[in-house]
Amino acid sequence: MQSISSPVVGFNPQVINLTNQTGCKITTFPDGEKHVTVDDLNRKIPVSIYCRITCADDLFCLMQVADVLKRQEMIIDHLFIGYMMSMRCDRLFDINRPFSLKLVADIINSVGALQVGIVEPHSTASLLKIKSSIGVMATMEYFYKEIIRPNENNLDIVAVLPDSGAISRYKPNGLPYIVCGKERDPETGKLLSFTVDAGETECKDKDLFVLDDLCDGGGTFVGLAPKLRELEPKSLSLLVTHAIQLEGIKKVAEAYDHVYITNSYKAWEDEPLPENVTVFKVFK
Structure with a gap:
């Protein structure tokens, strides 16, 4: 299921897989903060990112990878999300509770991937909130x-x-x-x-x-x-x-x-x- 075609024609994308630390290394500071170091990359070739977002730590690691790539002016051609937290909170349940899906979607949108694949996104709400996204059934x-x-x-x-x-x-x-x-x-x-x-x-x-x-x-x-x-x-x-x-x-x-x-x-x-x-x- 990881096989994807690059939206950028003519390139085989480089891969950063946060689930097994391919193309990166994840360490933990003494205070518990996760820290991602990205391997050296060819800045002329697009990058595909694979991840799970099961908790805030996973989301923060994705944000760090996106920060590194965007500062190097690299193209993120595809973001593959195996699991996405807050997908079940797909509407505002109460005025005193957060719209969690929108918070997560805003961060994913800030990554700037050309295409986002979400495995079993639970409802169409995720796909409507996240730009250029497709559901993987x-x-x-x-x-x-x-x-x-x-x-x-x-x-x-x-x-x-x-x-x-x-x-x-x-x-x-x-x-x-x-x-x-x-x-x-x-x-x-x-x-x-x-x-x-x-x-x-x-x-x-x-x-x-x-x-x-x-x-x-x-x-x-x-x-x-x-x-x-x-x-x-x-x-x-x-x-x-x-x-x-x-x-x-x-x-x-x-x-x-x-x-x-x-x-x-x-x-x-x-x-x-x-x-x-x-x-x-x-x-x-």
């Missing part, structure tokens, strides 16, 4: 490339969309699908109940695949699992791009036969995970 890419096309296990797949909002993003072409729903307490946000609308779609003895962009604590998916088991599927799997918490991964791994995640948020391939969890690599 990794969940569906991995679903087709790693699950459907090889189909080594002769799966008879029915896609499961966790809510109606997922239809526009994850409705599969040429495959049956069902839609679920959930109810939250409007005051606390606590999940109260789950529904499954299979309609006329046959799910018994099928391989159900729940598709979504993100798993945080895992509550939605754990709550849906018993409802989906009532349909008597042959297997029940979950595929998400962004996996945030280790405990959330462990919870869904107990509820599902197979769980597929990526290393967009963290290098989960280096962590001790349950045996039924597979990590696809956004970052190689």
